[in-house]
Structure formats: C-alpha cells, structure tokens
Amino acid sequence: MTESIRFLMCSPDHYDVDYVINPWMEGNIHKSSFDKAREQWQNLYHLIKEHAIVDLVNPAKGWPDMVFTANAGLVLDKTVVLSRFYHKERQGEEPYFKTWFEGQGFTVHELPKDLPFEGAGDALFDREGRYLWAGYGFRSELDSHPLIAEWLDIEVLSLRLMDERFYHLDTCFCPLKGGYLMYYPPAFDSYSNRLIELRIPPEKLIIVEEPDAVNFACNTVNVNQMVIMNKASENLKARIEEAGFTVLETPLTEFLKAGGAAKCLTLRVTEPVIVDRHAVVKVESHTVLMEGHLLDAGLINRALDLVVEGGGSFKVLNFNLGEQRQSTSKAEIKISAPSHEVMEEIISQLIDIGVVSLEEDQRDARLQPVEQDGVGPDDFYVSTIYPTEVRVNGQWLTVQHQRMDGAIAISQTPNGLVAQCKILRDLKVGERVVVDVVGLRTIRKTESREARNAPQEFSFMSSGVSSERRVELIVEQVAWELRQIRDRGGKVVVTAGPVVIHTGGAQHLSHLIRQGYVQALLGGNAIAVHDMEQSIMGTSLGMDMKQGIAVKGGHRHHLKVINSVRRYGSIAAAVENGLVKSGVMYECVKNNIPFSLAGSIRDDGPLPDTQMDLIKAQEHYAELLQGADMILMLSSMLHSIGVGNMTPSGVKMVCVDINPAVVTKLSDRGSVESIGVVTDVGLFLSLLVNQLDKLTSRYGVVQVG
Numbered sequence: 098m099t100e101s102i103r104f105l106m107c108s109p110d111h112y113d114v115d116y117v118i119n120p121w122m123e124g125n126i127h128k129s130s131f132d133k134a135r136e137q138w139q140n141l142y143h144l145i146k147e148h149a150i151v152d153l154v155n156p157a158k159g160w161p162d163m164v165f166t167a168n169a170g171l172v173l174d175k176t177v178v179l180s181r182f183y184h185k186e187r188q189g190e191e192p193y194f195k196t197w198f199e200g201q202g203f204t205v206h207e208l209p210k211d212l213p214f215e216g217a218g219d220a221l222f223d224r225e226g227r228y229l230w231a232g233y234g235f236r237s238e239l240d241s242h243p244l245i246a247e248w249l250d251i252e253v254l255s256l257r258l259m260d261e262r263f264y265h266l267d268t269c270f271c272p273l274k275g276g277y278l279m280y281y282p283p284a285f286d287s288y289s290n291r292l293i294e295l296r297i298p299p300e301k302l303i304i305v306e307e308p309d310a311v312n313f314a315c316n317t318v319n320v321n322q323m324v325i326m327n328k329a330s331e332n333l334k335a336r337i338e339e340a341g342f343t344v345l346e347t348p349l350t351e352f353l354k355a356g357g358a359a360k361c362l363t364l365r366v367t368e369p370v371i372v373d374r375h376a377v378v379k380v381e382s383h384t385v386l387m388e389g390h391l392l393d394a395g396l397i398n399r400a401l402d403l404v405v406e407g408g409g410s411f412k413v414l415n416f417n418l419g420e421q422r423q424s425t426s427k428a429e430i431k432i433s434a435p436s437h438e439v440m441e442e443i444i445s446q447l448i449d450i451g452v453v454s455l456e457e458d459q460r461d462a463r464l465q466p467v468e469q470d471g472v473g474p475d476d477f478y479v480s481t482i483y484p485t486e487v488r489v490n491g492q493w494l495t496v497q498h499q500r501m502d503g504a505i506a507i508s509q510t511p512n513g514l515v516a517q518c519k520i521l522r523d524l525k526v527g528e529r530v531v532v533d534v535v536g537l538r539t540i541r542k543t544e545s546r547e548a549r550n551a552p553q554e555f556s557f558m559s560s561g562v563s564s565e566r567r568v569e570l571i572v573e574q575v576a577w578e579l580r581q582i583r584d585r586g587g588k589v590v591v592t593a594g595p596v597v598i599h600t601g602g603a604q605h606l607s608h609l610i611r612q613g614y615v616q617a618l619l620g621g622n623a624i625a626v627h628d629m630e631q632s633i634m635g636t637s638l639g640m641d642m643k644q645g646i647a648v649k650g651g652h653r654h655h656l657k658v659i660n661s662v663r664r665y666g667s668i669a670a671a672v673e674n675g676l677v678k679s680g681v682m683y684e685c686v687k688n689n690i691p692f693s694l695a696g697s698i699r700d701d702g703p704l705p706d707t708q709m710d711l712i713k714a715q716e717h718y719a720e721l722l723q724g725a726d727m728i729l730m731l732s733s734m735l736h737s738i739g740v741g742n743m744t745p746s747g748v749k750m751v752c753v754d755i756n757p758a759v760v761t762k763l764s765d766r767g768s769v770e771s772i773g774v775v776t777d778v779g780l781f782l783s784l785l786v787n788q789l790d791k792l793t794s795r796y797g798v799v800q801v802g
C-alpha cells in the first residue's frame with residue numbers, strides 16, 4: 098500500500114438507478130441489483146485498499162448517485178473546487194461533499210450558482226501534475242475553466258465532448274503514469290483531438306476502440322503501475338501491459354447501468370503537486386450585441402446554436418424583449434471559446450448574422466500588408482455576401498464590391514482610405530488586408546417574422562401533392578417580379594445549362610429573351626451547342642425534339658454544329674449568315690443581349706465564343722452580373738454555384754434544379770433573397786412563360802412560340 102495516495106469513496110447503501118440523466122440510465126430504472134452492486138463495490142474498495150488509503154464519506158438517503166465520488170469536486174493539494182451539478186437530481190449531494198471537505202481541512206472554492214462543473218468526473222490531471230485536462234459540452238461549462246485555473250494555479254486544457262454516451266471526461270479519457278494517455282478519440286471534436294495530439298507524443302497514446310469504450314475501459318483508476326477497471330479486451334490489455342502497467346479487472350456492471358464504473362466511484366484526494374506550475378488558460382470570452390426581431394425571426398436561436406455547434410459556450414447577460422410585433426429586441430451575450438482560433442471561427446459566423454461588438458469593445462480591424470501580388474496574409478478574413486463595414490483609424494468604411502470568398506483590402510487613394518473585396522489573385526503589394534475578426538460588422542436588413550416564415554424552397558417531390566401548387570405559387574411570384582424589373586428597366590441575368598434545351602425549355606427561354614425579360618445570359622459551351630443543334634438539326638443531344646426519339650447518327654450532331662459555327666468564326670456571324678435561325682443564342686444575338694460562355698474540361702470544340710481562359714471568363718461573368726436585380730439560375734450546378742459565389746446579398750437569386758442538394762447549396766446562403774425550386778426546368782419555364790403572358794394579356798393565355 099502507498100501511504101501517500103488517498104482516495105475518497107462512498108458506500109452504495111442508497112445506490113439505485115432512480116432517474117435518467119445520461120443515456121446509460123435509460124431503460125435501467127430500478128434495474129440494478131442492490132446485493133450485486135454492494136458486492137461489486139466492496140471488491141473495488143478492497144482492491145484499491147491494497148494499494149492506497151481509502152477514505153469514506155457517509156452516504157445520504159435520497160441521493161443515489163452520491164456513490165460516484167469522482168463528482169464530489171476537484172482536489173489539488175489542500176484546495177478543492179466543489180462540484181456544481183448540472184442536473185437538479187444530483188445538486189443535493191453538494192452540501193454533503195462540502196461538509197466532508199471542510200471537515201478534512203480543505204480550502205473549498207464554490208462556483209457561481211449557474212456555472213456547472215462536475216469535479217474530477219470532468220477534469221483530469223496529467224499524472225505528472227503538469228496540467229489539467231478539463232471537459233465541457235455536457236455537464237460542465239467552459240466558463241468554469243478559467244476559475245479552476247486560477248484557484249488551482251494550473252494550466253487548463255479544454256476538451257469538448259461530442260458523444261452523449263461519454264458525457265463526463267473520465268468516461269473516455271484517462272491520463273496514466275509516465276505521461277501515457279488512454280482515450281477514445283471519437284468522443285471529442287477535431288480541435289480537441291488536435292490539442293491532445295499536440296501534447297502527448299504518439300508512442301504514449303493508447304487508443305481505445307468503441308467496444309472497450311462502451312465497457313468503460315477508460316474509466317480506470319490508476320495507482321502507480323496498476324490500472325483497475327471494469328473490463329478490457331485482450332488486445333487493449335496487451336497494449337496497456339506493453340506500456341508497463343498491470344491490468345486488474347473487477348466487474349462493475351451494476352454501476353454501468355447508471356453510467357459509471359471504477360474511476361467514477363473514486364476521487365483521488367492526493368494528486369501529484371509540482372511547485373513550478375502556474376495558471377494558464379486559453380479560454381477567451383467576448384461580449385457581443387444583437388438587435389432585431391431576435392425571437393420572431395429566430396435570430397437568437399441561430400446565434401446560440403452557432404456558438405455551441407462551433408465549440409463555444411454562452412451566457413445571455415441582458416435581454417430586452419421588444420413589446421410590439423414591429424419592435425425589435427436587444428441582447429447582450431457573453432461568448433466563450435476554448436482558444437482564439439475557435440473564437441475567431443465563431444465570431445466570423447456571428448458577424449454574418451449581424452452580431453456586433455459592444456460599443457466600448459469596438460476596435461480597429463487588424464490589417465496586414467500584402468507581401469506578394471496575388472497572395473494574402475495567412476489569417477485573412479474571408480468575406481461573405483453581406484454588406485460589410487470595416488473599422489480603420491476609428492472610422493467605419495463600407496466595403497466595396499462585396500462578394501463571398503474574397504479578402505478585404507484597404508488602400509490609400511487620393512480620396513482617402515478605401516476598403517474593397519478582392520479575390521486573392523487580384524491583391525497587390527501596397528494594400529493591407531483584414532485579418533482576424535475584430536473591427537468588422539455586417540449590415541443586415543431586419544429580418545421580419547413574415548420573411549422568415551415564407552418558404553424558401555419549393556419542391557415537387559419532397560412534400561407530396563400540395564407541392565405542385567407551391568411551385569405554381571413561386572412561379573407566380575417570380576413572374577410578377579420579372580415583370581416589375583422589366584417595366585422599371587432593371588436587370589435580370591440568366592445562367593443556364595444544356596438541360597434547359599433537353600427538357601424543351603429553349604422555346605420558353607427564347608420567348609423570355611424576346612419579350613425583354615433577360616438582360617444577360619451566362620452559361621458554358623453546352624447550352625449554346627445544344628441550343629444551336631436544335632435550331633439547325635432539330636435534335637438535342639441527338640434526340641428528335643418533336644418526336645422524342647433518337648435520330649440515327651444523332652450523337653454526332655452537336656459536333657457538326659460546333660464545326661459549322663467555327664467556320665463562321667462566332668455565334669453572331671452564324672446567326673447573321675442564316676446558319677442559326679431560332680433559339681436562345683439566336684434571340685441573344687438578334688436582341689443584343691450580351692452573353693458569356695465559360696469553358697470547362699468537358700467541352701467539345703469549343704465554340705469560338707467559349708472563353709477557355711477561366712480568369713477571363715470569371716471577369717466577364719462578373720462584368721455582366723454588375724447591377725443585376727435578379728439572377729435566374731436554370732439547371733447548371735457548375736455555372737450557378739460559380740455565379741452564386743460572385744454575388745452579394747441583396748440580389749434575388751432563383752435557383753431551379755431537379756437536385757435538392759444544388760438548390761439547398763444556393764438558397765442556403767442565409768440570404769432571404771434566395772429562393773430554390775426543386776423541379777424540372779422545362780416545366781418551370783413553361784409555367785413561367787404562361788404566367789407572364791397571363792399578367793400581360795387581359796384576355797388570358799397568349800400562344801408561346
């Protein structure tokens with residue numbers, strides 16, 4: 098027995114599974130056998146007593162989980178941080194443990210009432226005493242970590258738990274003597290796994306597989322070279338033994354029913370103390386402000402979800418609820434994250450939904466010089482579609498040419514400082530680029546309850562019969578807006594793929610161009626090729642478009658068309674010379690509608706107009722998109738997503754595709770202006786043209802052709 102090592106245990110006199118506060122307890126209420134539990138506990142007690150001193154705290158009636166003394170608190174030297182239980186089912190244990198610690202002469206620290214922390218169940222010392230691993234995500238709050246670091250004067254490394262079966266750190270993580278670590282990696286998020294790998298060399302990592310993890314193999318008591326656990330596979334035992342430990346198994350099945358095993362049933366009260374240690378904590382906190390229809394528009398939920406899903410935690414400091422439907426609410430929220438890196442990621446997402454820093458915390462943006470043309474600093478802030486402002490020299494500058502996936506470049510001009518969104522390749526030495534997330538804010542329209550509740554995605558397939566009517570409804574809305582835009586001299590840009598032609602949509606798109614509803618067309622080689630194939634040869638992809646049957650040798654038609662157009666030198670020349678007499682490209686040429694065809698690796702030919710220099714093609718697209726009021730995206734994943742990336746919020750995008758994933762990708766930019774329609778594009782265009790004609794003709798439907 099090692100005199101200097103002491104554990105605290107609590108006899109299972111009142112132990113039972115009385116309630117469900119973790120997944121192991123589900124279905125196990127009153128299913129553990131009292132006698133068997135007592136016997137298993139006694140075996141563990143005697144086993145530990147052979148190697149260390151065991152102190153006992155008196156069990157209290159009505160607190161069945163008190164047997165899990167790991168959750169009494171966290172002890173280092175003569176100081177203890179008392180647990181603040183997350184669930185009310187265990188909160189009554191706190192005073193009993195407090196009395197015991199005080200009775201033993203410990204200095205007891207108590208966390209604020211609403212800051213849960215479940216003691217050594219969620220905090221494990223490196224066995225050499227160098228630092229403390231602390232878990233958060235289920236039972237303990239991240240905000241408890243800075244206090245623990247301060248009280249125990251130790252470095253705290255925060256780990257986020259992701260799998261509710263492993264709700265306490267000690268269920269999936271076990272530091273062992275000699276710097277070894279036995280753990281189950283999938284229980285943690287990727288940031289935490291990286292942190293673990295940075296601290297522990299690979300040869301000291303004992304990775305536990307799921308079958309052992311669910312037998313609570315990580316819930317091990319380590320006394321010098323001895324490890325005591327419920328059960329381990331032969332393979333795991335061999336690996337632990339190879340690291341120089343002796344494995345002692347002692348069945349604890351009755352306690353597994355409550356979600357605990359060997360380590361949970363003990364609290365080590367003599368942890369290794371090293372003199373030269375100091376409080377270090379990477380947890381960062383930042384208070385932000387939100388204003389708008391926070392409840393009606395669901396903004397507050399979205400913000401808090403972003404924080405938690407991003408690996409942080411929050412505390413709502415103030416909430417001012419708007420009283421009337423039209424009045425806005427205001428909230429002040431303290432965000433915490435385990436590191437600056439995680440905080441940056443969370444804040445950049447919060448900025449996108451319009452969250453700002455408190456007035457008194459507002460600082461200038463951090464800028465770094467461009468050192469090489471076309472290359473930004475490592476940590477550059479990636480722009481979004483939302484109108485953004487950046488604070489430089491105490492002044493908020495509006496960012497020009499807003500688009501997503503760019504960098505914000507600040508340059509000095511004769512008219513003062515200018516901020517603009519630039520794609521990386523356009524950055525120039527002499528400019529400074531925004532890094533980090535301070536000194537940035539986005540200007541979001543106050544999203545109303547009505548706008549949020551309006552359906553953003555319509556589908557023929559996903560929501561049964563009624564959805565057909567919903568597509569009609571969205572077509573009515575799009576038609577109405579197209580007419581408004583045309584009548585006020587606005588701009589509609591269409592991106593289209595060849596499916597428009599294959600599905601019989603060419604005549605409808607042609608009609609829209611003729612009627613002045615389209616001001617620019619963006620696409621690739623294929624839409625033009627197949628459109629002209631239909632015009633010249635009556636087929637699309639070799640299919641007779643009137644009879645719907647394959648034409649013999651038809652699969653070569655499009656190559657012949659390409660060849661003929663190449664002979665003329667351009668699509669315009671092919672139209673002017675009478676080779677192409679109808680169709681989408683014909684209407685563009687005849688109505689002076691600019692078009693841009695961007696090349697791709699799939700292209701046959703290509704047509705003389707297809708721009709195979711992709712940088713030039715992107716520039717031409719951007720030029721034609723300037724000033725657009727609406728973009729109609731018709732069945733081209735490649736070109737629609739390309740266009741989506743170049744477009745700032747405020748431009749209405751209507752994306753039509755048969756694949757819901759494409760529609761979701763485009764309508765899921767958090768922009769209320771985007772609408773996705775999951776349907777056949779030929780059908781959509783025919784409905785649209787009919788609706789437009791209804792709107793423009795007093796006497797009903799006009800013939801389309």
Ligand SMILES: NC(=O)c1ccc[n+]([C@@H]2O[C@H](COP(=O)([O-])OP(=O)(O)OC[C@H]3O[C@@H](n4cnc5c(N)ncnc54)[C@H](O)[C@@H]3O)[C@@H](O)[C@H]2O)c1
Pocket residue numbers: 593594595596600620621622623624626655695696697699700701702732733734735736753754755756759776777778779
């Ligand atoms: N012969 C050629 O030169 C040739 C042929 C084909 C494609 N390409 C080129 O390849 C690139 C990618 O082509 P893309 O844009 O057609 O392909 P894409 O895969 O990017 O997009 C096609 C989209 O159409 C959707 N779709 C399919 N059937 C539909 C229907 N009935 N109704 C609505 N949506 C439907 C798909 O879900 C898909 O999202 C383009 O640059 C194109 O010009 C060239």
Ligand SMILES: NC(=[NH2+])NCCC[C@H](N)C(=O)O
Pocket residue numbers: 118119162165167168187217218219265267268355356357358360361
């Ligand atoms: N340190 C531990 N993992 N303790 C296990 C505690 C089990 C207890 N039923 C709970 O859910 O709180």
